[in-house]
Structure formats: C-alpha cells, structure tokens
Amino acid sequence: MTQLNAQLRREPATLTPVLTLTGIGKSFPGVRALDGAELELRAGEVHVLFGENGAGKSTLINIISGVFSQDEGQMMLNGKPCQFRNVHEARAAGIGAMFQEFSLAPHLTVEENIVLGNEPARGGVLRPRETRALVDEVLERCSFALDPRREVSTLNRAEQQMVEMAKVLLVEPKILILDEPTASLSEAETQTLFALVDELRAKGVAIIYITHRMREINQIADRITVMRDGRHVATLDADLADHDRLVELMTGRKVGNLYPSRSTPIGEPILTLENFGTEDQTLHDISLTLRRGEILGLAGLVGCGKSEIGRAIFGAQAFDHGTLTVEGTVIDKPTPRAMLRQGVCYISSDRRHEGLMMGRNTSDNIALSALPRAEFSRNGILRLISERRLVKALAEKIHLRPMTLDADVANYSGGNQQKIVIARALATRPEILILDEPTVGVDVGARVEIYKSIVELADEGTSILLISSDMPEIIHLCDRCYSVSGGTITDEMTASEVSEARLLDSFFREHAPKD
Amino acid sequence: MTQTSTSVPSPAENAARAPGHRALGWLKFAFLRFGILPFLLLVVLVAFGAAEPRFLSGENLLNVARQSTFLIIVAMAQAFVILNEGLDLSVGSLVGLVTVTTGVVMNAQIFGGADIPTAIAMGMAAGLGVSLIVGMINGVCISFFGFNPFITTLAMMTALTGVSLTLSNGVPVGGIPFEFGEVFSINRYLGLQAPLIAVIVIFAGGYFLLHHTVFGRHLYATGSNERAAKLSGIPTRSIRLVSYLLCSVVTCFAGLLMLARTGTGAAGIGSQYALESVAACVIAGVSLMGGVGRIGNVILGALFLTLLNNGMNILQVQSYLQKIVLGVILLVALGGDRIRLRLLGERS
Numbered sequence: 001m002t003q004l005n006a007q008l009r010r011e012p013a014t015l016t017p018v019l020t021l022t023g024i025g026k027s028f029p030g031v032r033a034l035d036g037a038e039l040e041l042r043a044g045e046v047h048v049l050f051g052e053n054g055a056g057k058s059t060l061i062n063i064i065s066g067v068f069s070q071d072e073g074q075m076m077l078n079g080k081p082c083q084f085r086n087v088h089e090a091r092a093a094g095i096g097a098m099f100q101e102f103s104l105a106p107h108l109t110v111e112e113n114i115v116l117g118n119e120p121a122r123g124g125v126l127r128p129r130e131t132r133a134l135v136d137e138v139l140e141r142c143s144f145a146l147d148p149r150r151e152v153s154t155l156n157r158a159e160q161q162m163v164e165m166a167k168v169l170l171v172e173p174k175i176l177i178l179d180e181p182t183a184s185l186s187e188a189e190t191q192t193l194f195a196l197v198d199e200l201r202a203k204g205v206a207i208i209y210i211t212h213r214m215r216e217i218n219q220i221a222d223r224i225t226v227m228r229d230g231r232h233v234a235t236l237d238a239d240l241a242d243h244d245r246l247v248e249l250m251t252g253r254k255v256g257n258l259y260p261s262r263s264t265p266i267g268e269p270i271l272t273l274e275n276f277g278t279e280d281q282t283l284h285d286i287s288l289t290l291r292r293g294e295i296l297g298l299a300g301l302v303g304c305g306k307s308e309i310g311r312a313i314f315g316a317q318a319f320d321h322g323t324l325t326v327e328g329t330v331i332d333k334p335t336p337r338a339m340l341r342q343g344v345c346y347i348s349s350d351r352r353h354e355g356l357m358m359g360r361n362t363s364d365n366i367a368l369s370a371l372p373r374a375e376f377s378r379n380g381i382l383r384l385i386s387e388r389r390l391v392k393a394l395a396e397k398i399h400l401r402p403m404t405l406d407a408d409v410a411n412y413s414g415g416n417q418q419k420i421v422i423a424r425a426l427a428t429r430p431e432i433l434i435l436d437e438p439t440v441g442v443d444v445g446a447r448v449e450i451y452k453s454i455v456e457l458a459d460e461g462t463s464i465l466l467i468s469s470d471m472p473e474i475i476h477l478c479d480r481c482y483s484v485s486g487g488t489i490t491d492e493m494t495a496s497e498v499s500e501a502r503l504l505d506s507f508f509r510e511h512a513p514k515d
Numbered sequence: 516m517t518q519t520s521t522s523v524p525s526p527a528e529n530a531a532r533a534p535g536h537r538a539l540g541w542l543k544f545a546f547l548r549f550g551i552l553p554f555l556l557l558v559v560l561v562a563f564g565a566a567e568p569r570f571l572s573g574e575n576l577l578n579v580a581r582q583s584t585f586l587i588i589v590a591m592a593q594a595f596v597i598l599n600e601g602l603d604l605s606v607g608s609l610v611g612l613v614t615v616t617t618g619v620v621m622n623a624q625i626f627g628g629a630d631i632p633t634a635i636a637m638g639m640a641a642g643l644g645v646s647l648i649v650g651m652i653n654g655v656c657i658s659f660f661g662f663n664p665f666i667t668t669l670a671m672m673t674a675l676t677g678v679s680l681t682l683s684n685g686v687p688v689g690g691i692p693f694e695f696g697e698v699f700s701i702n703r704y705l706g707l708q709a710p711l712i713a714v715i716v717i718f719a720g721g722y723f724l725l726h727h728t729v730f731g732r733h734l735y736a737t738g739s740n741e742r743a744a745k746l747s748g749i750p751t752r753s754i755r756l757v758s759y760l761l762c763s764v765v766t767c768f769a770g771l772l773m774l775a776r777t778g779t780g781a782a783g784i785g786s787q788y789a790l791e792s793v794a795a796c797v798i799a800g801v802s803l804m805g806g807v808g809r810i811g812n813v814i815l816g817a818l819f820l821t822l823l824n825n826g827m828n829i830l831q832v833q834s835y836l837q838k839i840v841l842g843v844i845l846l847v848a849l850g851g852d853r854i855r856l857r858l859l860g861e862r863s
Contacts, residue, residue, distance in 0.1 A: 336746050337750060341748075354746055355740075368736055369748055380729050381727055382732065
C-alpha cells in the first residue's frame with residue numbers, strides 16, 4: 001500500500017505560497033490561544049497541521065476561514081495582506097473549510113444542504129433546475145454516489161461527510177481546510193476520501209489537513225507544521241518525519257515507549273458471552289470470555305458491531321438471545337444500574353453526549369457514578385469532605401492537569417475530559433471495565449497517561465474490555481484480542497500472535513457493507 | 516457559586532490585563548460570577564428609592580417580603596423541575612385547585628358535624644392528596660411515557676382549572692374556619708408568620724436536598740446530561756418523576772397558605788404563578804436546558820419580581836405599562852444570561 005502512495009504523491013506544483021501567516025496571536029478571556037503561530041501554504045500541497053488538543057490548531061483554522069479575527073500578526077493571500085471579517089468574505093476569497101462538527105440541516109435534502117447559503121435564485125425565488133444541475137455537477141466532480149433528494153438525516157455518517165464535502169467544493173475553493181475528516185470513516189471510505197484529496201491536490205488546490213493519525217500523515221502529507229501551546233514549532237517535509245520525531249516535537253519531550261509493558265498473571269474467567277446476538281442480526285453468534293486481570297481487545301472497523309457488543313453487555317442496548325455470565329451469575333436483562341452493582345463499568349466513546357455533564361464541575365463529574373457507595377454517602381446524605389478527598393486522589397491518579405476540581409469540565413481539553421470520565425469509572429472500583437474507543441480525539445501526551453492507567457488497573461486485578469479501532473493500541477496493549485466484523489467475531493489471537501496483517505485480514509473476512 | 520468560582524478570572528487578573536479599567540474589571544467579575552440579577556436588583560432599588568423614598572421604608576420592604584412569600588414558594592417548586600430539564604406550567608392552576616379542594620372539604624366536614632381541628636386537618640389532607648395526584652400524572656406522563664413537559668403541563672393547567680370550576684360550581688368557596696387563617700396566616704411564632712417560616716423551611720430543606728444528598732446530585736446530573744446519568748447507573752426516570760412530585764407538593768403549601776391568607780378558595784387564585792415562577796427561575800439564572808442554577812438565587816429572583824411590581828404600584832405606573840416593563844426586563848435578563856454564558860464559554 002505504501003508504494004502505491006509514494007507513487008500517488010507528487011511534487012508540489014509550485015513553490016510560491018498562496019497563504020502565509022506570520023506572528024499570529026489570539027487571546028480569549030483568560031486564555032492565550034495563539035502566540036506567534038505561523039503557516040506557509042503552497043498551491044497543490046497537502047499540509048498537515050499537527051499538535052496536541054489545545055495546541056491552537058482549531059483557532060488557527062478558524063482565523064483562516066474567517067470565524068475569528070486575529071489580535072496580531074499578518075495573513076497574506078497570494079502575496080497581498082488580507083483580513084476576513086466573517087466566513088462569507090473568506091469563502092469569497094476561495095477558502096473552504098470542513099469542520100469536525102457537521103454544518104448540515106438534518107431535515108433538508110442532500111441537494112438543499114449542498115447549496116445552502118449559495119442557492120441559485122433570481123429575486124429571492126429559487127431556481128430548481130439550475131440547482132439540480134449545479135448539484136449534479138459537483139457530485140459528479142467528486143464522484144459521490146448520493147441521491148440529491150434524500151433527506152440528510154437518513155444518511156450514515158460517512159455519507160453525511162460526503163454532503164459536507166460537496167458543500168465545500170461547490171464553490172471550487174483555492175484553499176481547502178479539512179479538520180480530522182476521517183474521524184468517523186471506515187477504511188474504504190477513507191481511501192475514497194484520499195483519492196479525492198489527491199485529485200484536488202493535482203488541480204493545484206492547497207489543502208490544510210488536521211489529523212492525529214500517523215498512518216494518514218504517511219499516506220497523504222506533503223509537509224507538516226507542528227504546533228505546541230499556540231506556537232509554531234517546526235515545519236518539515238513529510239519524508240523526513242517519522243512518528244517519534246513528530247511526537248517529540250509535539251509534546252516537547254521524548255516519549256520513550258508509548259505503551260507500558262505488563263507482566264501480571266491472568267486469572268479465571270470472570271465474564272462470558274455465549275451465542276450472543278440480536279433479532280435483526282446486527283450482532284450474531286458471539287461467544288467470548290474475559291478473565292480476571294486481563295486486557296482483552298475487541299478490534300474492528302468503525303460500524304462493525306464491536307461497540308454494540310460492549311453496550312449490550314452493560315445494558316445500554318438490548319440483546320435478544322444468548323447468555324451473559326458475570327462471576328458465575330447469569331444475567332438476563334442487564335441494565336446499567338444493575339451492571340454497576342455487579343462491578344461492571346462502561347465508558348462510552350461519545351464523551352460529549354454520553355459522558356460528561358458540561359456546565360458541572362470536575363468533582364461532580366468524577367463522583368457521579370459512585371455516589372451511592374459508603375465512601376461517598378450515608379443514608380442518601382453526601383459526605384462532602386470524604387468525597388472531596390476521594391475525588392482529589394482519583395484526579396491525581398489519572399494525572400489530571402490542571403487540577404481544578406471546581407472548574408467546569410467544558411474548560412478541559414479532550415484528553416483531560418477523557419481522564420475525567422475514566423476517573424468516574426474508577427471511583428466505582430469496577431471489577432470489569434469496558435472502554436469504548438478511549439483515545440479518540442485524545443492527544444499523544446494524554447494517551448500515554450491513559451494507557452498507563454489501563455495497565456495499572458489490570459495489574460491491580462481489574463479485567464478490561466478494550467474496544468478500539470486503533471490497531472497499534474490493540475496490538476501493544478492487549479493480552480488477547482478478538483476481531484469483529486459484520487456483527488460477529490471472526491478471529492481470536494493472543495498478544496504473541498497479533499499483527500496488523502492478521503487483524504486486517506480478519507476485518508475483511510466477513511465484511512459486507514450494510515448500506 | 517462554588518461550581519463557577521475557579522473558572523472565573525480573578526478581578527486582579529482582569530485589571531492587570533486592562534490597566535485603568537479596574538472598576539470595569541470588578542464589574543465583569545461580579546457579572547460572570549453572580550449573573551445579571553444583582554445588577555437588576557440594585558438598579559430597581561436605587562431607581563425606585565430615588566423616585567419615591569417611601570419605597571425604601573422598612574414598612575414597605577416588610578410588605579414586599581410578605582407579598583413575595585407565595586411566589587417564592589412556587590418558584591422554588593418550579594426550580595426542582597427546571598433543574599431537571601423540565602417545566603411545570605400547571606403550578607398556577609394547582610394553587611387554585613388546592614384552595615378550592617381544601618375549602619370544599621373543610622366546609623363539608625363542618626357541615627357533617629366534625630370539629631374544627633378535624634375539618635382543617637381533613638381539608639389540608641385533601642389539598643395535599645390532589646397535589647400528589649397531579650404531580651404523579653405529570654411525572655408519569657413526562658418521565659415514563661416521554662411526553663413533552665411543556666404540552667403535558669399546559670394540558671394539566673387547563674384541565675385543573677376546569678376541575679376547580681366544577682368543584683366550586685364556578686363561585687368562590689367561602690366559610691373557611693377563622694382558626695385556619697389564624698394559625699397559618701396571622702399568628703406569629705418566634706416573631707414570624709407561617710408563610711415566612713414555610714419559605715425558610717422549604718429553602719433549607721431544598722438546599723439540603725439539592726446539595727447534600729445523593730438524590731440532589733442525581734437530579735442535577737439528570738438535568739445536565741440524561742444519557743450520561745443513565746450510563747452512570749442513575750434511575751433517571753424515577754428522579755424525574757420525584758422532581759414533579761416535589762414540585763406539586765411544594766406548590767400545595769403555597770395553595771394552603773394562600774387559602775389561609777385570603778379565606779377564599781377559587782379557581783383563578785394563583786393563576787399568575789405559572790409564568791411568574793418560570794420567570795423568577797430564569798432571572799435567577801436557572802437554565803431551561805437543565806442542570807444549572809441554585810435555589811437561593813431563585814428566592815432573589817422572586818423577590819426581584821415582587822419588588823418591581825411593588826415599586827411600580829407605588830409610583831403609580833399604569834398597569835398596562837407595568838406589563839411592558841416586566842416583559843422587557845425578562846428579555847434583558849435572558850440576554851444578560853446568554854452574554855454571561857458566552858463569556859464563560861469562550862474560555863474553554
């Protein structure tokens with residue numbers, strides 16, 4: 001695959017920069033988001049913006065796309081100073097941005113969404129035929145197979161992403177900003193996206209690409225700009241950048257080994273599933289065993305059903321047949337409440353919607369699940385002093401930074417927010433911990449600390465079910481892993497047997513796209 | 516206030532960033548920390564006090580305190596459901612229904628030959644009974660059937676008015692035993708009349724419940740993020756049901772005290788509280804999205820609304836104009852809250 005990529009990657013068409021940013025500074029009340037940020041973007045290149053969460057990447061692209069304006073520094077477009085007061089001006093100058101959060105209206109159709117804000121009209125009256133032609137043309141250009149009349153809410157995430165992309169490309173931007181565009185895409189969809197990016201690059205579009213994934217950088221980047229704490233750290237050619245060097249630049253310190261080693265004996269089976277499945281066959285014929293003190297991986301592509309297995313065990317989602325046994329007890333209808341009492345805890349991959357209470361402070365967020373426990377309350381009345389002490393200990397254990405227990409959790413970066421959700425699970429002292437994509441949207445620094453916590457927990461005898469789309473994570477962290485495809489388990493391998501090739505092979509073994 | 520205290524920059528920080536704007540820094544600090552309510556209170560006190568010194572007399576302020584007790588109680592009741600991402604528009608007509616039911620039952624008891632204390636006890640029990648039923652229906656419909664709170668309680672509001680009118684045959688219920696009014700409205704205990712004692716007890720109880728019990732924490736959690744709460748093992752539906760029951764029971768106290776004060780039961784009594792209680796909560800910074808707000812501020816919110824009313828009455832502002840002012844102030848309060856949240860949010 002890598003040889004192919006090397007072929008696809010071509011020399012930048014020109015070396016003159018289309019966009020230059022120098023000495024950009026931007027402050028928000030209480031936060032210096034950017035301080036001497038720099039970026040030089042050439043036509044026909046894919047320029048990766050790399051940095052931890054909170055390094056200022058988002059603020060920088062928000063300035064380029066006209067959402068914010070900078071406090072200091074200069075932006076030059078084609079050699080001329082420029083300043084956008086709003087998104088419209090930036091769009092008119094040929095800058096299109098696709099953000100992580102979709103900007104789609106769910107109840108409008110694909111077509112209506114694509115032209116949203118640019119509707120062909122005369123005197124305020126829409127011109128349907130022109131619209132259709134325009135939309136057909138842009139879908140053709142991107143080679144997206146989408147029905148323009150479908151309502152966006154009926155599309156899956158990957159398809160919605162295509163709509164978003166078509167919307168950006170409608171105006172044929174000179175500069176295209178992509179903010180973690182593959183976060184929700186499967187392998188095949190990612191390759192489609194990359195093909196499109198290659199095509200745009202060949203046409204001379206300058207592309208700013210934000211990603212945390214090393215594989216993507218290897219595959220499509222021409223140059224990489226690393227940012228840290230709102231500053232420009234380095235800009236280097238992709239050929240000269242390897243993983244360790246980038247991590248070092250990004251974190252400002254040597255990261256020896258990302259994955260801690262472990263050597264704890266694994267105990268008896270503590271949780272088993274037999275012939276587990278749902279009526280509609282989204283999950284079927286699943287049997288697995290989790291042992292005490294084991295880190296068991298569930299690997300698979302996005303949408304393969306691995307998350308659903310974890311949710312079903314915890315009772316966050318129903319299952320129709322099969323036997324779930326926890327510590328010798330058969331559980332018929334799991335509910336989150338009952339499972340927590342059984343010592344099973346689940347951490348959702350969706351921090352924002354299923355994890356944190358935004359607007360509440362860190363302490364409340366950490367203590368939430370454990371409140372009925374004797375250390376936290378007696379006869380329903382909170383023991384505030386004891387709570388404070390325990391929460392502090394947990395926050396220290398997970399290396400929360402900064403340690404402001406009274407601050408709103410919304411103020412924390414993604415990595416720290418994930419730590420808070422993990423601390424909440426730890427407060428219940430779980431026997432079994434189900435982690436669903438624990439490092440999605442988490443920077444490398446926090447990632448290392450999360451891995452350390454996971455291994456420490458397992459060493460203390462907690463059994464861990466690690467559900468992850470990140471193959472290195474599965475390969476380096478798990479004692480044993482199953483791979484999931486098409487709603488069932490297709491392979492099982494121990495730490496000594498697991499490899500990227502074998503995982504990939506099992507992913508595609510029974511994989512048939514459902515849409 | 517502890518939740519937000521550390522996320523707010525210290526005034527020193529603000530002042531340092533904008534030298535020469537020290538006063539402005541302090542103002543901003545107070546605004547971020549306490550919201551717009553203290554400013555509105557200050558403006559009202561100063562403006563009305565300057566225009567009419569009588570407004571600030573001890574007698575008048577005492578009068579305001581007395582007037583505001585009912586609204587304070589209903590607003591605290593409302594806060595329990597709003598904190599839980601709910602809404603109860605039926606509180607106003609429930610006050611009316613409680614006065615009518617209690618009055619009718621008292622009269623029937625006396626007519627049947629019961630002695631006065633028994634009649635009063637039975638009447639109050641009846642009032643409490645209907646409140647529990649109303650809270651139960653609201654709670655079950657909203658938390659277990661997933662009905663929309665706005666529509667459910669709007670329907671309840673309409674229905675309850677009808678029930679009150681039917682029970683009372685459309686005429687106010689009189690003949691309330693004098694002793695009832697004496698005990699629950701006139702007599703002083705340790706120098707305080709019953710309504711004020713009720714406010715203190717409900718506030719203390721509510722504060723303890725919200726900030727010192729597991730239930731209270733779960734109520735905030737359910738209001739803040741229901742899915743997260745559910746995955747944390749919290750019985751969110753039961754929590755929600757209990758919040759509606761609490762709301763109705765606390766509202767019932769307001770109804771009983773109202774009946775003791777006026778000596779009449781009628782369908783229309785208290786109808787203004789439906790919207791005023793929501794307004795008091797919103798002005799006090801209780802978010803309609805749930806999970807944010809404090810019960811102490813709700814008391815200030817209700818006091819503010821009553822002060823405003825009283826002040827405009829003393830200044831003889833036309834009653835139509837009063838409504839306009841009230842509307843404008845509500846919008847200003849909402850706007851202020853949005854600005855505050857944005858300033859706080861920008862820091863993330």
